[in-house]
Amino acid sequence: MMTYAIRNLTVAEGAAIHLDGLDVELPASGVVTVIGRTLSGKTTFLKVLAGLQAVRSGSLVRDGVDLLKIPAWKRRVGMVYQQFVNYPHLNVRDNIAFPLKRAGCTPSEIAAKITYVSDLLGLGPYLDRRPAELSGGQQQRVALARALVKDTDFLLLDEPLVNLDYKLREQLRDEFRRIFRDSKDRLVVYATTEPAEAMILQGHVIILHEGKVIQTGDYRDVFHYPANTIAAQVFNDPPMNLLDGEIASGRLILGASLATPLPAHFSTLAPGRYTFGLRATDLVLGGEFSATVALAEVNGSLTVLHLDLDGRNLVLEEEGVHLFQLGDRIGFTPDSGRFYAFDGATGTLIAAPPRRSVSGQKD
Template sequence: MLKITDLELLVGGVAHLAAINASFQPGTLTTILGRTGAGKTTLMRAIAGLIAPDRGQILLDGTGWTRLPPWKRPVAMVTQQFINYPHLNVRDNVAFPLVRAGVAKADAAARAEAALARVGLAAMVDRRPSALSGGQQQRVAIARALVKKAPVLLLDEPFVNLDYNLREAFRKDLVDLLAVETGTVVLYASTDPREALQMGDQIVLLADGRIVQSGSPRDVFANPASLTAARVVNDPPINPIPFHQNGVADFGALGQQAITLPSGAYTLGLRASDIRAGGPNQARVTLTEVTGSETLTHLSLNGLDLVMQEKSVVLRSPGDVVGVHLDLHKGLVFGADGQRAGV
């Protein structure tokens, strides 16, 4: 088990990691989800020993890593960039960490070829990285990480530089590959909520260097503990609508959920998919984004900026007026402190 306790890292007086406490079991894939700058890469670099935390501990099966140099940590890491050795062929790129660890060259080559076969590159073992596509180069990097058989595997947004179709294909392939790594703790960093929710056995939400929630993907998505967690785990971002106990602006009663709340100011978090075209509220279009087969329409409604998500391609222009319906009963209620209320 990989265990992190009270981990903290300050840079120029600013906390890049703060009070990180987490445990990760072998044989599980945990997605670390957060916006750019949330601390995902910093956390992985701390685990790998590439940066030193100011306080806290990192332990693997009870053995402390805090003072262990990176080359002594049994960690494999794949980063966003295609980091391969240009002067070596694909086989030797994958075999390199084994040879460096003292494995006989013939044995290292055989293990490298087996790893390359697992990632679909069996026919390319003699090529140089420059002769491969970007996706193939990243597969080489993944094979080099897998061949080490390290108990901790860190994947820092490994597909972020690939196009959409390649990312979709690799995502499934990677999950299948990792399913047999039953003795490995796998951490996968992502800025994409859909990717994180689909891939992981568990999910950890990071914001401003802090863990704001963790658990199963289903539970974290359905029951975000705070407005911050709801913003991290939803894409498009959740719509925050301020209201008081008896209603939401001019949109009518919120329902039984609001009636049972104490007096005070609250925020209703409404997912973009819970706003539908065709309703009594007249909203003005400010921007339309077509993303594949979906349309995100940015709206201005009674002084509120909202985003509506539709499962089709709908062309609208800024300034158009569209009637919308808000499924307020599906909203998530948060108190003035940002924490979930009424649950």
């Protein structure tokens, strides 16, 4: 299968390094989600693909051709930014048609493509309106439509939902999955800070951190087997709980007030110090262990509790609305079968729990 081979890609401005020797392969088609915290290098990476960013070194090769040597105007690229951009003096129809007219498409070709993409994105009723007459979500769909109608090899989306409200984000995430699911003729590269978007879009994932590739692979593999503590926190929301502890006397000890029987998947680990990880969803309310509520958040139908456990922060996520006050003492129980073990010095993954699907069944 043909791929884009990125080798030793470095972008720097003086002493500031934005991308640091990236070595990664991208599929020729499908969806790749680039995920990382703010200032991880996501936007810079997309700008390199688009030809809008100079590089200090490296190559981007497909079929023997280094695309970094091809100017931006010759690359077949469509791009949608987090700040959507439309032509304010043109109606939706003409906004979508703009790149098609510049490409020399015939009127019948333009009309057919506008009909297709407007039906796909639900823009049919708004074709004669100008951007000022549209909602934020509709304007973002116009920008996406203009990128989709172009005959491109790359479709680059830089946090396109970040400025929309919760309901619109949820709606457009589902639409993106439907639109991109069968992307066989182009590569969609989607940059985000949110793990939920990568899980919804599925496909391939690249985790960036401080300009370096931390992990890459199928989204399920990255979720189940984070390469290290950085990946475990970046690719989970809330970030995975990380607690220093030890294995001793057949038990997992995480401090004076939290110890559990040793999980079966840790049976081959030598006694000693480790960093242990546990997702917020693998802690449940009620049980023999207790902690103090430091912060309580209700997010839709979920309650997220930040707990103080002997001076260490622990995050618990529970379905339903549960009302707690700052300083409340609550009981909780960790699912000991879902702990991860990382090397305490390097952060590298050492042991992971058995893989399971969202429904709780092994896959």
